[in-house]
Amino acid sequence: MNILVNGSPGTVIDALDRGLQYGDGLFETIAIRRGRARLLSLHLERLAAGCRRLGLAVPDLGQLEKEIFTVAAAAECVVKVIVTRGGGVRGYRPPVSPTPTRIVAAFPAPAYPEGNASQGIRLRICTTRLARNPAIAGLKHLCRLEQVLAQAEWHDELIAEGLMLDDDGLVVCGTHSNLFILAGAGLLTPRVDRCGVAGVMRREVLRWAGSHGITTCETDLRPQQLFTAGEVFLTNAIIGAWPARELDGRPLARGTIAAEFNRWLDQG
Amino acid sequence: MNILVNGSPGTVIDALDRGLQYGDGLFETIAIRRGRARLLSLHLERLAAGCRRLGLAVPDLGQLEKEIFTVAAAAECVVKVIVTRGGGVRGYRPPVSPTPTRIVAAFPAPAYPEGNASQGIRLRICTTRLARNPAIAGLKHLCRLEQVLAQAEWHDELIAEGLMLDDDGLVVCGTHSNLFILAGAGLLTPRVDRCGVAGVMRREVLRWAGSHGITTCETDLRPQQLFTAGEVFLTNAIIGAWPARELDGRPLARGTIAAEFNRWLDQG
Numbered sequence: 001m002n003i004l005v006n007g008s009p010g011t012v013i014d015a016l017d018r019g020l021q022y023g024d025g026l027f028e029t030i031a032i033r034r035g036r037a038r039l040l041s042l043h044l045e046r047l048a049a050g051c052r053r054l055g056l057a058v059p060d061l062g063q064l065e066k067e068i069f070t071v072a073a074a075a076e077c078v079v080k081v082i083v084t085r086g087g088g089v090r091g092y093r094p095p096v097s098p099t100p101t102r103i104v105a106a107f108p109a110p111a112y113p114e115g116n117a118s119q120g121i122r123l124r125i126c127t128t129r130l131a132r133n134p135a136i137a138g139l140k141h142l143c144r145l146e147q148v149l150a151q152a153e154w155h156d157e158l159i160a161e162g163l164m165l166d167d168d169g170l171v172v173c174g175t176h177s178n179l180f181i182l183a184g185a186g187l188l189t190p191r192v193d194r195c196g197v198a199g200v201m202r203r204e205v206l207r208w209a210g211s212h213g214i215t216t217c218e219t220d221l222r223p224q225q226l227f228t229a230g231e232v233f234l235t236n237a238i239i240g241a242w243p244a245r246e247l248d249g250r251p252l253a254r255g256t257i258a259a260e261f262n263r264w265l266d267q268g
Numbered sequence: 269m270n271i272l273v274n275g276s277p278g279t280v281i282d283a284l285d286r287g288l289q290y291g292d293g294l295f296e297t298i299a300i301r302r303g304r305a306r307l308l309s310l311h312l313e314r315l316a317a318g319c320r321r322l323g324l325a326v327p328d329l330g331q332l333e334k335e336i337f338t339v340a341a342a343a344e345c346v347v348k349v350i351v352t353r354g355g356g357v358r359g360y361r362p363p364v365s366p367t368p369t370r371i372v373a374a375f376p377a378p379a380y381p382e383g384n385a386s387q388g389i390r391l392r393i394c395t396t397r398l399a400r401n402p403a404i405a406g407l408k409h410l411c412r413l414e415q416v417l418a419q420a421e422w423h424d425e426l427i428a429e430g431l432m433l434d435d436d437g438l439v440v441c442g443t444h445s446n447l448f449i450l451a452g453a454g455l456l457t458p459r460v461d462r463c464g465v466a467g468v469m470r471r472e473v474l475r476w477a478g479s480h481g482i483t484t485c486e487t488d489l490r491p492q493q494l495f496t497a498g499e500v501f502l503t504n505a506i507i508g509a510w511p512a513r514e515l516d517g518r519p520l521a522r523g524t525i526a527a528e529f530n531r532w533l534d535q536g
Binding site: 003005010011012013014015016017018019020021022023024027054055078080082084085090091092093094103105107110128129130131132133135136141142143144145146147148149150151152167175176195 | 361397404417
């Protein structure tokens with residue numbers, strides 16, 4: 001495992017870091033494919049936007065990019081970047097001039113079953129819900145206990161992802177992915193301005209669809225709509241798009257959009 | 269600063285610890301007064317209950333108690349205990365057999381103005397809201413970005429605390445305290461089963477009130493109710509009870525319950 005902490009090789013951080021103490025920070029999970037950092041500009045852009053929303057100094061993105069390639073020793077791997085508000089006195093109030101902590105770590109590429117992309121995955125609906133908070137919605141912040149509890153709900157390896165609902169029973173996303181469904185000739189994806197993460201692959205799908213004549217809409221989505229959809233798929237930075245073929249044991253319609261998007265992504 | 273990490277002196281933790289990566293853990297903030305750990309049994313009890321709710325192994329509480337007194341070098345200080353789900357592979361799903369991380373750190377007692385307890389404090393209402401999630405409500409978990417953003421809202425030192433509302437505009441608590449109001453002859457405090465923290469001092473006030481013939485009720489509370497209350501006060505493990513004398517510039521009625529409770533607490 002290669003890790004850089006504030007630019008230097010290291011495996012530890014200050015026990016008083018606000019990232020640990022309060023979840024006061026952000027992260028990015030970046031796919032390294034054939035030695036290239038996929039969607040890197042979108043990742044860096046989102047990180048910078050997140051820092052601005054939290055009132056954190058935006059790290060030097062050129063430096064960060066160098067660090068990403070320094071840790072990414074393998075041609076196929078995953079690099080996770082964490083930026084926290086750093087140390088400081090005890091108490092929630094952010095220090096006036098925080099010194100952010102930057103952690104850049106490489107991990108082996110996850111060994112997902114080949115069939116996830118080609119045959120589609122099985123989904124379930126999680127009991128753990130997502131709380132609505134527009135103040136932090138969309139951000140890839142460090143407060144992920146909801147996702148931890150949701151993933152702890154099931155151990156059946158044949159179910160590749162769980163969908164998470166909000167207070168009102170609207171479906172927002174997967175535990176670690178965004179959701180798209182084909183309704184008529186257009187793609188719908190849940191809005192992420194009340195809860196959920198604005199994923200970079202989600203953004204890429206929206207962009208790709210727009211340039212391929214497919215209308216898109218960020219909207220409220222009910223779980224039942226998945227059963228009448230022409231296609232359902234999940235996205236994240238590592239997996240690209242996985243079509244879904246089953247939700248809680250009931251079949252979902254199969255389409256071709258996820259496969260087309262993956263093909264395009266692979267050529268990118 | 270004295271810190272024990274897993275029982276050994278240290279100032280750092282693993283950069284991959286799930287406490288940092290996902291906010292996957294809990295904490296306690298304990299007041300050391302005259303060399304004694306105030307409400308220690310309530311703190312340990314809440315920590316153990318929180319671990320059980322998160323599916324975390326409960327730490328050896330006897331060992332933890334020893335560590336608290338080891339770091340608490342001063343007769344008057346604050347000890348913060350953090351328990352996380354420890355390290356593990358990347359991904360939200362908790363490892364099957366996690367090895368929790370335990371951090372016990374002593375901090376100087378905060379120098380709050382003398383008048384906070386005797387004269388009462390000024391309050392404001394925060395713009396940042398608390399999201400409702402019964403799955404993690406009441407827990408003193410590490411995901412505290414809402415509180416961080418709420419405390420970042422103001423810098424007027426004359427305002428000692430901000431109140432936080434939930435989605436529905438109900439007042440839940442302060443950024444780092446619980447709220448009580450006197451309505452008629454009884455004490456009301458917001459319920460903490462949808463959001464907010466079930467504070468140990470809150471619990472102690474409820475117990476004290478019960479044994480002093482004061483009825484109590486955990487309920488829904490609207491901000492306007494503070495203006496018609498006979499008394500308003502905030503509690504946490506460090507401050508005890510602070511009466512409030514002003515909310516957003518409007519005066520609040522003054523009573524004697526907070527002072528009586530503090531007197532009782534000081535003798536405890």
